[in-house]
Amino acid sequence: MNPKLDRLLPYPFERLNALKGAVTPPTDKPHISLAIGEPQHAPPHWLTETFIAHAHGLSHYPSTKGGEELRTAICAWLAQRFQIRRSQLDPERQVLPVNGTREALFAFAQAVVEEKADAMVLMPNPGYQIYEGACLLAGASPHYMPLTADGAYLPDFGAVPEHVWQRCQLIYICNPGNPTGALMPTEQLAELIALSDRHDFVIAADECYSELYQNEDAPPVGLLQVCAQLGRDDYRNCVVFHSLSKRSNVPGLRSGFVAGDAAVLERFLLYRTYHGSAMPLHVQTTSRTAWADERHVAENRMLYRQKFAAVGEILAPVLTFEQPPAGFYLWPRTPLPDTEFAQRLYATENVTVLPGSFLSRTVNGHNPGTEHVRLALVASEEDCIEAARRIRRFIENLSSSLN
Numbered sequence: 001m002n003p004k005l006d007r008l009l010p011y012p013f014e015r016l017n018a019l020k021g022a023v024t025p026p027t028d029k030p031h032i033s034l035a036i037g038e039p040q041h042a043p044p045h046w047l048t049e050t051f052i053a054h055a056h057g058l059s060h061y062p063s064t065k066g067g068e069e070l071r072t073a074i075c076a077w078l079a080q081r082f083q084i085r086r087s088q089l090d091p092e093r094q095v096l097p098v099n100g101t102r103e104a105l106f107a108f109a110q111a112v113v114e115e116k117a118d119a120m121v122l123m124p125n126p127g128y129q130i131y132e133g134a135c136l137l138a139g140a141s142p143h144y145m146p147l148t149a150d151g152a153y154l155p156d157f158g159a160v161p162e163h164v165w166q167r168c169q170l171i172y173i174c175n176p177g178n179p180t181g182a183l184m185p186t187e188q189l190a191e192l193i194a195l196s197d198r199h200d201f202v203i204a205a206d207e208c209y210s211e212l213y214q215n216e217d218a219p220p221v222g223l224l225q226v227c228a229q230l231g232r233d234d235y236r237n238c239v240v241f242h243s244l245s246k247r248s249n250v251p252g253l254r255s256g257f258v259a260g261d262a263a264v265l266e267r268f269l270l271y272r273t274y275h276g277s278a279m280p281l282h283v284q285t286t287s288r289t290a291w292a293d294e295r296h297v298a299e300n301r302m303l304y305r306q307k308f309a310a311v312g313e314i315l316a317p318v319l320t321f322e323q324p325p326a327g328f329y330l331w332p333r334t335p336l337p338d339t340e341f342a343q344r345l346y347a348t349e350n351v352t353v354l355p356g357s358f359l360s361r362t363v364n365g366h367n368p369g370t371e372h373v374r375l376a377l378v379a380s381e382e383d384c385i386e387a388a389r390r391i392r393r394f395i396e397n398l399s400s401s402l403n
Contacts, residue, residue, distance in 0.1 A: 012359055020343065081210075108239070122142075123144060351390050
């Protein structure tokens with residue numbers, strides 16, 4: 001067996017199940033989970049019907065590269081959404097459909113990283129554990145960039161030592177951030193591009209939450225958008241990852257894309273051809289339809305805004321948190337250690353939340369996720385409000401017992 005597998009740490013939800021398994025929740029309260037970031041809003045009816053209507057495509061092998069119609073639709077969406085001239089995006093060379101960003105983010109490191117003793121991959125901390133697993137199985141060493149309240153939950157590229165940049169082959173960024181919802185501004189993305197030019201590493205920008213934002217007049221800036229503003233329409237060393245899962249509430253469709261540097265994508269396509277990860281034809285047709293419609297996405301954002309407003313009003317008196325500008329997570333600080341908070345909340349109120357330390361790594365004695373929990377506001381508004389009320393009751397009872 002591959003000995004690198006021994007380097008992988010348990011997935012956060014495995015650890016959460018073990019934590020919950022040590023207690024018994026009350027039976028008189030229905031369980032509500034705010035732990036997993038799985039969108040629960042209903043997808044548009046017409047999108048489901050498109051999927052069904054094109055199931056006849058099952059009789060054909062799809063191309064790993066994806067159909068030209070889908071790649072053209074993706075380029076049209078990228079151009080419109082990120083204010084890029086359509087002529088600056090080549091559907092033949094700069095876009096590749098993928099079966100959701102999770103598998104693509106993992107596979108990307110396997111294709112990009114040259115296995116060397118000093119190879120490093122940089123990633124946010126806390127962050128999506130796929131980045132770490134991809135790094136380790138590619139034979140590289142991870143370097144964790146802490147995300148803290150003092151730094152507005154953004155990575156501090158200036159704090160990364162020079163010797164780390166010299167060894168860096170790949171950096172993962174998540175913009176908007178998971179779990180914090182923080183947005184990287186244009187200036188910071190430009191700083192990272194300049195660092196990539198200096199040290200010749202690839203930037204993998206996970207932008208799967210980019211369409212869930214609070215301010216309709218200020219959508220998050222994207223990496224390719226900044227490249228275009230800088231006159232870099234070759235997008236050298238820059239690749240973005242997008243998904244329909246959050247945008248269109250279709251996590252089961254497993255549909256997304258990567259776009260950017262044609263030279264990098266050429267090599268990634270070669271890897272994926274052997275990997276056997278082509279997108280089925282009926283999924284391609286459904287995806288093309290989804291990328292062409294913005295109305296359902298705006299309606300989706302409105303539903304999340306309503307939940308953030310309602311839950312925030314309930315929890316603000318008892319928890320400290322920033323209202324995130326994007327994403328669907330709250331990242332509050334807890335009055336107890338995060339694992340104890342999550343376990344006791346489940347034991348008394350039958351509500352599941354994810355301890356922040358399960359999303360983070362301890363570096364130099366500090367885990368930036370400790371004393372935080374992640375609340376995924378993906379359930380119905382009714383369930384999110386009920387969960388918030390139970391969390392507030394739990395904290396108020398906890399405060400009373402401590403006084």
